[in-house]
Amino acid sequence: PPPRSGRTSWSLRMSEAAQRTTNPIRAIVDNMKVAPNPDKPVISLALGDPTVFGNFNLHASCVDAVKKQLDSYKANGYPPATGMEVARDAVARKYSTPEAPLTSKDVILASGCSGALELVIGALANAGQTMLIPRPGFSVYATIADSKGIKYKYYDLDPSKNWEVDLDHLEAQIDETTAFILVNNPSNPCGSVYSAAHLRAILDVAERHYLPVVADEIYADMVFSGQTFTAMAQLTSTVPVLAVGGLAKKWLVPGWRMGWILIHDRADAFKDVRVGLQKLSQVIIGSNSLIQAALPEILHNTPQSFYDETNAQLERHAKVAMELLGKVKGLKVVVPQGAMYCMLGIETDLFKDVKSDVEFTEKLMAEQSVMCLPGQCFKYPNYIRIVLCPAEDKLREACQRIAEFCDHHRK
Amino acid sequence: PPPRSGRTSWSLRMSEAAQRTTNPIRAIVDNMKVAPNPDKPVISLALGDPTVFGNFNLHASCVDAVKKQLDSYKANGYPPATGMEVARDAVARKYSTPEAPLTSKDVILASGCSGALELVIGALANAGQTMLIPRPGFSVYATIADSKGIKYKYYDLDPSKNWEVDLDHLEAQIDETTAFILVNNPSNPCGSVYSAAHLRAILDVAERHYLPVVADEIYADMVFSGQTFTAMAQLTSTVPVLAVGGLAKKWLVPGWRMGWILIHDRADAFKDVRVGLQKLSQVIIGSNSLIQAALPEILHNTPQSFYDETNAQLERHAKVAMELLGKVKGLKVVVPQGAMYCMLGIETDLFKDVKSDVEFTEKLMAEQSVMCLPGQCFKYPNYIRIVLCPAEDKLREACQRIAEFCDHHRK
Numbered sequence: 014p015p016p017r018s019g020r021t022s023w024s025l026r027m028s029e030a031a032q033r034t035t036n037p038i039r040a041i042v043d044n045m046k047v048a049p050n051p052d053k054p055v056i057s058l059a060l061g062d063p064t065v066f067g068n069f070n071l072h073a074s075c076v077d078a079v080k081k082q083l084d085s086y087k088a089n090g091y092p093p094a095t096g097m098e099v100a101r102d103a104v105a106r107k108y109s110t111p112e113a114p115l116t117s118k119d120v121i122l123a124s125g126c127s128g129a130l131e132l133v134i135g136a137l138a139n140a141g142q143t144m145l146i147p148r149p150g151f152s153v154y155a156t157i158a159d160s161k162g163i164k165y166k167y168y169d170l171d172p173s174k175n176w177e178v179d180l181d182h183l184e185a186q187i188d189e190t191t192a193f194i195l196v197n198n199p200s201n202p203c204g205s206v207y208s209a210a211h212l213r214a215i216l217d218v219a220e221r222h223y224l225p226v227v228a229d230e231i232y233a234d235m236v237f238s239g240q241t242f243t244a245m246a247q248l249t250s251t252v253p254v255l256a257v258g259g260l261a262k263k264w265l266v267p268g269w270r271m272g273w274i275l276i277h278d279r280a281d282a283f284k285d286v287r288v289g290l291q292k293l294s295q296v297i298i299g300s301n302s303l304i305q306a307a308l309p310e311i312l313h314n315t316p317q318s319f320y321d322e323t324n325a326q327l328e329r330h331a332k333v334a335m336e337l338l339g340k341v342k343g344l345k346v347v348v349p350q351g352a353m354y355c356m357l358g359i360e361t362d363l364f365k366d367v368k369s370d371v372e373f374t375e376k377l378m379a380e381q382s383v384m385c386l387p388g389q390c391f392k393y394p395n396y397i398r399i400v401l402c403p404a405e406d407k408l409r410e411a412c413q414r415i416a417e418f419c420d421h422h423r424k
Numbered sequence: 425p426p427p428r429s430g431r432t433s434w435s436l437r438m439s440e441a442a443q444r445t446t447n448p449i450r451a452i453v454d455n456m457k458v459a460p461n462p463d464k465p466v467i468s469l470a471l472g473d474p475t476v477f478g479n480f481n482l483h484a485s486c487v488d489a490v491k492k493q494l495d496s497y498k499a500n501g502y503p504p505a506t507g508m509e510v511a512r513d514a515v516a517r518k519y520s521t522p523e524a525p526l527t528s529k530d531v532i533l534a535s536g537c538s539g540a541l542e543l544v545i546g547a548l549a550n551a552g553q554t555m556l557i558p559r560p561g562f563s564v565y566a567t568i569a570d571s572k573g574i575k576y577k578y579y580d581l582d583p584s585k586n587w588e589v590d591l592d593h594l595e596a597q598i599d600e601t602t603a604f605i606l607v608n609n610p611s612n613p614c615g616s617v618y619s620a621a622h623l624r625a626i627l628d629v630a631e632r633h634y635l636p637v638v639a640d641e642i643y644a645d646m647v648f649s650g651q652t653f654t655a656m657a658q659l660t661s662t663v664p665v666l667a668v669g670g671l672a673k674k675w676l677v678p679g680w681r682m683g684w685i686l687i688h689d690r691a692d693a694f695k696d697v698r699v700g701l702q703k704l705s706q707v708i709i710g711s712n713s714l715i716q717a718a719l720p721e722i723l724h725n726t727p728q729s730f731y732d733e734t735n736a737q738l739e740r741h742a743k744v745a746m747e748l749l750g751k752v753k754g755l756k757v758v759v760p761q762g763a764m765y766c767m768l769g770i771e772t773d774l775f776k777d778v779k780s781d782v783e784f785t786e787k788l789m790a791e792q793s794v795m796c797l798p799g800q801c802f803k804y805p806n807y808i809r810i811v812l813c814p815a816e817d818k819l820r821e822a823c824q825r826i827a828e829f830c831d832h833h834r835k
């Protein structure tokens with residue numbers, strides 16, 4: 014008789030959920046497979062990791078804070094699923110404002126901002142429901158949704174308006190399946206920083222449709238001179254907002270995998286969702302206990318000068334890139350206002366043999382050994398994203414090579 | 425006109441996935457709400473966290489290994505989604521055997537063993553498919569499956585045979601929806617350690633039905649004198665095995681959230697599943713980079729005496745508990761062989777006013793200030809689980825109080 018399992022051979026398939034789950038950056042980059050020019054050392058402007066170049070380092074006080082926890086032999090046990098009270102309290106104190114007050118109960122810690130996004134997306138949307146996400150935008154939103162069978166629609170950002178949201182397009186995407194609107198400010202990949210007025214206009218759309226907002230504010234406070242970061246939750250007392258953030262960027266430790274959710278719910282709309290977030294947080298118990306225990310010192314004892322210097326360096330780098338790339342014919346440059354990225358439009362009709370962003374990045378690698386991500390990674394063809402983190406001389410050299418590349422390939 | 429969202433008020437519900445997701449330990453313990461006896465200090469035998477009592481501490485060399493990474497300023501960036509090569513290599517070298525060889529490509533790191541289980545369960549089973557899990561057994565298997573809409577059936581363990589698997593019952597659970605068999609050895613909550621012969625018998629069932637095995641071996645090597653831990657993968661070259669483990673228990677750092685998957689696939693049945701695991705690992709990029717970078721030293725430089733002393737202390741504690749509880753009328757004790765737990769059967773018909781495991785644990789807390797988990801947390805009513813980790817004098821006192829409690833309540 015056939016076995017009760019009905020199986021007669023070892024033909025195992027990955028689950029449908031795994032099949033659905035892809036990281037588009039990985040998929041596109043892995044398909045590139047272009048060897049760099051052996052005569053030029055590779056300079057990568059591809060990875061959103063400020064630590065790999067050696068010129069951005071965490072502050073020594075953060076190292077000491079973690080060492081202190083190691084020496085205590087008291088921070089090695091299981092933290093509660095939502096995070097240690099001292100750590101949640103530290104996050105609440107850091108981000109509480111008079112307009113949008115927070116206590117430790119409004120904070121959930123997670124394994125990186127990605128882990129926070131996974132909890133938030135998983136708690137707010139059913140399989141088959143839709144979230145609205147920005148285009149161009151960070152790819153992990155879709156990766157997480159795909160893994161859960163949650164759908165998404167893109168709303169457009171407008172490069173001619175410093176990547177502001179096209180509000181009409183946003184509103185046109187809304188239908189009865191919409192679960193929430195996700196806003197990323199400051200933006201990866203755009204390097205844009207929204208004004209309070211623009212954020213209010215987005216909140217107005219949310220309010221009209223009773224849609225909660227997920228605010229991805231991992232680049233909070235990372236803005237250049239003349240720009241102000243405004244936390245979305247400060248601007249509304251009616252629209253419920255789940256803001257996500259973490260140590261990765263501002264504290265320059267993406268590998269530490271420390272993220273958080275801030276539950277802003279002054280109108281009591283998230284009562285049930287809050288419980289849902291707590292339930293989902295019990296599945297894997299996200300983040301490292303040493304970092305949790307060190308969080309009060311990391312968040313509250315890192316000197317302001319550290320943050321200022323990070324922003325100043327990023328701003329200097331942005332200036333260098335704009336000086337060198339701003340006047341290159343064939344490139345449309347949108348001057349970044351914060352974060353650590355910049356998008357460059359490729360005017361393909363001005364080039365003789367570069368038909369797309371993917372072809373641009375491939376040939377740039379093959380000829381100039383400069384690695385960038387094609388806009389397709391962010392659902393935005395004919396742009397490329399550059400990272401502003403490499404040391405100034407490297408960045409300068411990379412931009413010069415991009416300019417040279419354009420000179421060679423222009424009609 | 426009504427808004428396009430169809431919504432007319434802020435009535436937000438958590439997602440169905442969040443509703444389905446529950447941690448039964450949390451649910452049962454939170455419902456107990458019993459105040460301890462104010463005249464007796466509380467002793468908790470409830471939490472599977474060896475670090476909370478102060479008598480089990482990680483080895484100083486592990487502290488130094490992490491400090492070294494902090495001082496290097498080189499281990500703060502994003503690790504690859506599946507884990508750093510040096511870390512995966514360290515795990516492979518630690519667990520490779522001639523019968524079941526491993527290389528770094530066969531290792532995936534995750535956020536704790538729970539994170540490893542989440543990847544494994546998510547890669548092997550579709551929503552609606554079934555996994556077979558032990559009863560009594562660790563509750564997170566069901567929590568993970570519930571969050572994904574994956575079903576499960578329980579197979580029975582037999583307390584009269586040191587909690588061996590009831591093989592007929594296991595086989596009877598198999599049907600066309602079965603995706604895999606999960607085996608936990610050494611066991612939480614049983615403290616049992618299976619012989620190679622018994623593991624082989626389980627593998628025979630898997631083989632007959634072409635079902636892969638998930639081996640939860642987080643308590644690998646934590647066995648008492650006369651017992652031998654056998655990794656399941658060593659016993660088969662045909663049944664594909666995903667073994668999960670981590671630093672939590674053997675290295676006494678559950679809060680560090682470092683877990684791993686070992687892909688044992690000598691018959692090439694997991695080709696597709698392996699890709700699925702890699703895809704799913706890209707969603708949140710699990711574990712802390714400092715701990716990953718320190719993993720070679722943690723796994724390979726911790727002295728053998730550290731492991732031996734942990735096991736010796738646990739075994740002494742098990743002896744103390746058995747001496748004090750073994751002859752108490754009304755308790756059925758199954759002598760543990762490893763891990764850090766022991767199950768005590770409650771012969772409710774011998775008690776005048778203790779009708780269930782939940783009532784036992786509640787009254788024990790109220791009268792004796794001793795906290796244990798009722799067997800219902802592990803789907804096994806009329807047993808309670810005790811943790812063997814507290815310092816010997818505390819454990820002795822707790823067992824004496826349990827004995828006294830039984831004396832008071834026996835018919």
Ligand SMILES: Cc1ncc(COP(=O)(O)O)c(C=O)c1O
Pocket residue numbers: 061124125126127128151197200201229231259260261267270271272
């Ligand atoms: C916009 C945005 N959100 C979230 C993340 C993820 O952050 P984490 O590394 O903490 O998971 C990133 C990382 O690049 C990002 O750019």
Ligand SMILES: Cc1ncc(COP(=O)(O)O)c(C=O)c1O
Pocket residue numbers: 472535536537538539562608611612640642670671672678681682683
């Ligand atoms: C059998 C078993 N598997 C897995 C785990 C989870 O381990 P981790 O804390 O590394 O997620 C535990 C924790 O108690 C356990 O007992």
